[in-house]
Each structure stands twice: as structure tokens, then as C-alpha cells.
Amino acid sequence: MGQTKPDVQCRARIMQMTEAEPDEAALQEAGRILQEGGLVAFPTETVYGLGGNALDPEASRKIYAAKGRPSDNPLIVHIASLDALEQITEEIPAAAMQLAAKYWPGPLTMIFRKSAAVPAETTGGLDSVAVRFPSNRIASMLIRYAGGYVSAPSANTSGRPSPTTAAHVIEDLGDAVDCIIDGGPVDIGLESTIVDFTVEPPVILRPGYINQEMMTEAIGTVEMDPGIQSETEVVRPKAPGMKYRHYAPKAELTIVSGTPENAAAKIAELAHDETAAGRKVGIICSDESAGMYPEGIVWSLGARSEETQIAAHLYGILRECDSAGVDVIYSEAFRTPQLGDAIMNRLVKAAGHRIIDADEKG
Ligand code: TXA
Ligand code: MG
Numbered sequence: 001m002g003q004t005k006p007d008v009q010c011r012a013r014i015m016q017m018t019e020a021e022p023d024e025a026a027l028q029e030a031g032r033i034l035q036e037g038g039l040v041a042f043p044t045e046t047v048y049g050l051g052g053n054a055l056d057p058e059a060s061r062k063i064y065a066a067k068g069r070p071s072d073n074p075l076i077v078h079i080a081s082l083d084a085l086e087q088i089t090e091e092i093p094a095a096a097m098q099l100a101a102k103y104w105p106g107p108l109t110m111i112f113r114k115s116a117a118v119p120a121e122t123t124g125g126l127d128s129v130a131v132r133f134p135s136n137r138i139a140s141m142l143i144r145y146a147g148g149y150v151s152a153p154s155a156n157t158s159g160r161p162s163p164t165t166a167a168h169v170i171e172d173l174g175d176a177v178d179c180i181i182d183g184g185p186v187d188i189g190l191e192s193t194i195v196d197f198t199v200e201p202p203v204i205l206r207p208g209y210i211n212q213e214m215m216t217e218a219i220g221t222v223e224m225d226p227g228i229q230s231e232t233e234v235v236r237p238k239a240p241g242m243k244y245r246h247y248a249p250k251a252e253l254t255i256v257s258g259t260p261e262n263a264a265a266k267i268a269e270l271a272h273d274e275t276a277a278g279r280k281v282g283i284i285c286s287d288e289s290a291g292m293y294p295e296g297i298v299w300s301l302g303a304r305s306e307e308t309q310i311a312a313h314l315y316g317i318l319r320e321c322d323s324a325g326v327d328v329i330y331s332e333a334f335r336t337p338q339l340g341d342a343i344m345n346r347l348v349k350a351a352g353h354r355i356i357d358a359d360e361k362g
């Protein structure tokens with residue numbers, strides 16, 4: 001069994017493997033831990049999840065306690081077969097089945113009326129349940145060995161950026177879980193798209209890798225919750241978890257939007273003023289503009305043309321900003337074609353909706 005001692009002190013047992021070569025015996029053991037009511041953190045294609053048996057109310061309570069998460073914020077139930085979906089839901093609209101056929105397994109979560117099999121503790125008291133069928137092989141094997149239903153929020157302490165490596169999980173939850181499966185860095189780096197199918201037409205509650213256009217193409221009209229549409233205004237979102245300040249670095253983050261030239265000039269000016277005032281400045285930018293900032297600690301998310309890289313690096317860099325102990329952070333905006341909605345949704349929340357428009361003359 002692939003097991004190593006982590007560098008930092010941590011109570012959890014660490015199991016190392018790769019998605020190409022999952023360790024069957026270790027995953028069976030981890031599945032047993034889940035069946036017995038324990039907590040196991042594991043990789044998915046989006047972010048690392050903090051898993052517990054979704055049908056066990058006590059396991060759900062443990063998840064909330066480990067994360068320090070309010071218990072009215074429902075969990076996503078992860079499955080590894082379509083048959084499992086029928087056991088935990090009441091009505092599945094035809095359009096949802098079409099989306100499932102196209103994008104499951106994958107980074108898409110759908111919300112349905114829940115069946116009596118799902119305890120209220122798992123759904124934060126709601127009569128609906130969020131369901132996801134992840135494509136990561138380690139995740140799907142673990143779910144099967146656990147009995148088929150694993151509730152898993154992102155494996156971060158509540159309020160911190162979601163973990164994209166096992167090291168992030170160890171940092172946040174190393175002493176709070178029984179086992180952490182280290183399957184290397186995740187692929188996507190942003191949480192799944194969430195679509196509510198308890199309403200007609202369906203509504204996107206959280207943008208993700210599967211975007212509005214892709215879903216509209218597959219099933220017709222899919223709306224966007226007003227709570228996630230506006231970048232500058234705070235509108236109460238429908239997914240309970242979306243109302244909390246999320247993905248937040250410790251320093252005050254401000255997004256500077258506008259043309260690349262104007263944004264870079266404005267950030268350089270702000271970084272100069274803050275540095276002169278004795279504050280430590282962090283700058284989040286792209287490869288194209290990284291050379292334009294003489295002051296501040298500069299982190300590039302990657303080339304603007306490689307939007308999957310930008311998404312994959314965002315949370316790790318927000319964590320690095322924390323470790324570097326910067327006082328203020330300025331970030332460029334990233335309105336890229338496929339992932340722009342998802343990237344900006346996370347960035348805007350991390351910034352607490354603080355956005356400066358560098359194109360505005362004033
Ligand atoms: O990619 C992902 O979805 C990751 C990985 C681990 O699968 N999981 C994840 O879970 O991001 P979490 O708990 O961090 O985010 C779940 C979001 C929360 O905003 C929650 O409020 C919302 O989904 N949610 C869950 N059940 C819901 C329901 N029945 N109705 C409305 N929103 C729901
Ligand atoms: Mg989360």
C-alpha cells in the first residue's frame with residue numbers, strides 16, 4: 001500500500017497513488033473507513049473533496065464540524081453509477097437525463113427533489129439534493145467501495161480557497177480527517193457547475209467548467225441565478241453556500257478590470273502607492289503582463305490563451321498570497337471564453353466584490 005509520512009505533523013493517514021494507477025487495496029480500506037462513519041479526503045477532477053457516507057447523518061455532522069461549516073449549507077452527494085441516482089431522488093426531468101448522458105461522469109452537479117433515503121443532515125434541511133458523478137477514477141472507485149453515496153464538500157476549512165493538491169488538504173484538515181488520498185494535483189481546479197433541476201427552466205447556481213452555452217446547446221434554455229450574475233452588486237444567491245464569503249485570502253483583494261494596458265498601468269500605480277505607504281503588495285496577473293510590475297510580489301496564473309491553466313492555478317496562488325503574508329492584493333480580470341464566468345465568479349467572491357474599472361477616467 002502506498003503510504004508516506006507527510007512533511008508536516010498530521011493525524012490523518014496519507015495514501016499516495018495516481019489516477020493512472022489507483023491502489024485498489026488502499027481504496028478498499030478507505031471505503032471501509034467511510035462505511036464505518038469516518039472521513040476520507042479524496043481527489044476529484046475539480047477540487048479535493050472531504051468525504052463521508054451520505055446516508056449516515058452522523059457522518060454529515062462530522063463533515064460540518066471538520067470544516068467549521070454552518071450546518072444549513074447542504075452537501076453534494078457523489079455517486080459512481082446512474083442507478084444510484086434513482087435511489088436518492090424523486091423526480092428526474094428528461095432534460096437532466098440528457099445532460100447526464102452528455103456530461104456525466106464529469107464536473108457537473110444537478111439538484112433534484114430528494115428521496116427519503118437522504119438524511120436532512122446531508123442536505124442542510126432542504127428537501128432537494130445536489131448530486132454529482134465525478135470522472136476521476138480514484139473518486140469513482142472510492143465511492144463504489146464506500147457503498148455508492150459519498151457526500152463531499154470541498155476539503156478546505158470553511159472560508160479558505162478550495163484545495164487543488166493533497167498538501168492544501170493536509171494544511172487545512174490534516175488533523176480533522178481519518179485519511180487523505182493523495183492523487184496529485186487536480187485537473188480543473190474550480191468546483192463543479194451546479195444546475196438546479198427542481199425549477200423549470202433549470203438555473204445555474206454556480207458556474208463551472210461546463211458553462212451555460214454548453215448546457216443550452218444540449219438541452220435548450222438554462223438560466224443563470226441573478227445572485228451570480230452581477231459582479232459589482234451583492235444579490236442573495238440561491239445556493240445556500242454561495243452567500244458565505246468564500247475562497248478568501250487573508251489580505252484585501254481588489255480586481256482591476258479594463259483593457260490589458262489600462263489595467264496593468266492602474267495596478268502598477270496602486271502597487272507603487274501601497275508600497276510607499278509601507279504595505280506588502282501581491283499582484284495576480286498573466287504571463288503577458290507579468291513584466292509590467294516593478295513593485296510587489298508578482299504571481300502569474302499563466303498565458304491568457306491557456307484558460308484551463310488560469311483556472312487550475314487560481315486557488316493555489318490565493319493560498320500562496322496567504323503564506324507570503326501580503327497586506328493587499330491586486331488582480332487582473334480574467335474574462336476568458338469558456339471558463340471566464342467560473343473564474344470571475346470565484347475571483348469576485350474572493351475580492352468581496354471590490355472591482356476597480358481602469359478604463360474609467362476620473
Ligand atoms: O466540484 C465540486 O462540486 C466539489 C467536489 C469535491 O466535488 N464539491 C464542492 O462542494 O464544491 P461544496 O460543498 O464546497 O459546494 C457545494 C455547493 C454549496 O454552495 C451548497 O450550498 C450548494 O452546493 N448546494 C448543495 N446542495 C444544494 C441544494 N440542495 N440546493 C441548493 N444548493 C445546494
Ligand atoms: Mg466549498
